[in-house]
Amino acid sequence: EAAVTQSPRNKVAVTGGKVTLSCNQTNNHNNMYWYRQDTGHGLRLIHYSYGAGSTEKGDIPDGYKASRPSQENFSLILELATPSQTSVYFCASGDQGGNSDYTFGSGTRLLVI
């Protein structure tokens, strides 16, 4: 069954440390997305990708990098984690075109202390 798998499910990181969140999809979708979800803000787009080798800035990219080494994998990297990056992060995949809905992963809960 086609799916989007995120790892880890939960992560505790120290301030200033490096954090990598991983996402793998078996939908063969071209597009992949990273969102963070915070109370009162809904889902906000951090980075997205149109295919292997491509990364684009979303609405709140500061403090984050992204990497798309293959069609299946899309990583979100926090080089110097800060407590303000404590959040739930969702990865999603979708086809090209405006009519494509997204398939979401189960989310990663990140706590930066």
Place this chain on the structure above:
Amino acid sequence: GEQVEQRPPHLSVREGDSAVITCTYTDPNSYYFFWYKQEPGASLQLLMKVFSSTEINEGQGFTVLLNKKDKRLSLNLTAAHPGDSAAYFCAVSANTGANTGKLTFGHGTILRVHP
């Protein structure tokens, strides 16, 4: 860019009552509209996808209305039951322009249906 406003942020109804959630959007190129449901601690699941050519869309226990003139999208849960308790998010994408293929989400509505 696109801005999506969703109301209300919290909604509490009795079992059997209806619950209405509304979103307004700004981009005139918006063409595809989505409603997602998120149960506590879980991921987002697609409820319905509608296109701007269709104004009324019915699902199991709910109706989605689209008013293109007012740029308003609503989700009406008829006869809500406790299993409908969840967070609901609208999302919008365009078929042309900078927002093509990118979903812009509303801030969500937390619905509680109590007996």
